[in-house]
Amino acid sequence: MPKPAYMFDNTTAQAQVQVPLLAELLDGHTSGVLGDLAEPGDSWLDLGAGACTVSTWLADRVGSDGMVTAVDLNPMPAGPVRNNLTIHAGDLHELHVPPNCLQGVHARLVFMHLPDRLDLLQQCIEALAPGGWLVLSDWAVWDRMIVDSPSGDATVLLGRFQSHLLQLGEAAGMDIGWAGDANRAFRHAGLVEVQTTTFARTWQGGTGICRLHDSNSRQKEAELIASGFSLDELEALREVLADPRLVLSDYLLHTTVGRKPLPGQA
Ligand SMILES: C[S@@+](CC[C@H](N)C(=O)[O-])C[C@H]1O[C@@H](n2cnc3c(N)ncnc32)[C@H](O)[C@@H]1O
Known part of the structure; x- marks a missing residue:
């Protein structure tokens, strides 16, 4: 194999x-x-x-x-x-x-x-x-990566992105x-x-780890879409990741x- x-x-x-x-x-x-x-x-x-x-x-x-x-x-x-x-x-x-x-x-x-x-x-x-x-x-x-979020919808979207990205990683041998x-x-x-x-x-939207998630969402865009994300959802995610009201931990x-x-x- x-x-x-x-x-x-x-x-x-x-x-x-x-x-x-x-x-x-x-x-x-x-x-x-x-x-x-x-x-x-x-x-x-x-x-x-x-x-x-x-x-x-x-x-x-x-x-x-x-x-x-x-x-x-x-x-x-x-x-x-x-x-x-x-x-x-x-x-x-x-x-x-x-x-x-x-x-x-x-x-x-x-x-x-x-x-x-x-x-x-x-x-x-x-x-x-x-x-x-x-x-x-x-x-x-870890369970406190979302420190502050602009909305409940944003929190759900971030969680969904995270779990899809991890699944892609696991399929590629990541642990x-x-x-x-x-x-x-x-x-x-x-x-x-x-x-x-x-x-x-921690990092505010538009900086540090938020920029990394944005970049990863673009590098893995095709696979995220194949896994059930829509392009509209990915674009909404990127808006959240640039929002200064968002605070994420590494x-x-x-x-x-x-x-x-x-x-x-x-
Ligand atoms: C997440 S990046 C980390 C880069 C760097 N160590 C850092 O922390 O900034 C993982 C790196 O490992 C490299 N890599 C993955 N598998 C590899 C392999 N089998 N042999 C050599 N490099 C590999 C990738 O090309 C990539 O640059």
Whole structure:
């Protein structure tokens, strides 16, 4: 059976909005976490790097004695090139990393999309040197994402969009529960010092996560219509998402960090 494909596509016009927005929404949180882990001279791998902003941040952090490899099906690097950053266009499943060689592996909003995530977790651990860090961030839905809504109809429409989008994701192999399972998976795989932090903030209509939902509704328009949405409903949804009376929370980002044990470390 063919593997389900990633539900979005960086070669679409809407990815030019979506992928940089992910960086805008989340890089502050991610660099805060990685700032405690990555050190000058380290070698890091950034899987599913998207706009490569985290890879670039890591490259600056590890400095000229370190190196970073970013991999993505379709990388979309925006900023200036770094000499110690290699950007590889391809499927991360085909990347062959020698065992025990990396100080860190990072992936944000990638494992939730990959059905073989537990096998990949194992492969990431094999690639880590003893003492190396695995850092995975993924989104979960939660029950307070609509903080304030212009109307009851708007609330219903937003809920319907959310559930249709999640169904499309699940059909493509996404697991929206994975973020909450990662801590246990890390510990069961033998990682130590495992810790999960969660992050979300609110946005008014027309900004942040509201813009991301708008962009996703356009990138997935044909499939949303095939799943029962009408074009009129999608247009009404986009009006709601631009309405400044709307306040939405991000999905809840779970960032789970764990360390490959040093010899003798339980
Ligand atoms: C939701 S985006 C996240 C991008 C970036 N990590 C971020 O958080 O801003 C998921 C990324 O994973 C990439 N991706 C999905 N499946 C992949 C695969 N099998 N191999 C490499 N990259 C993949 C996509 O192309 C996309 O850029």
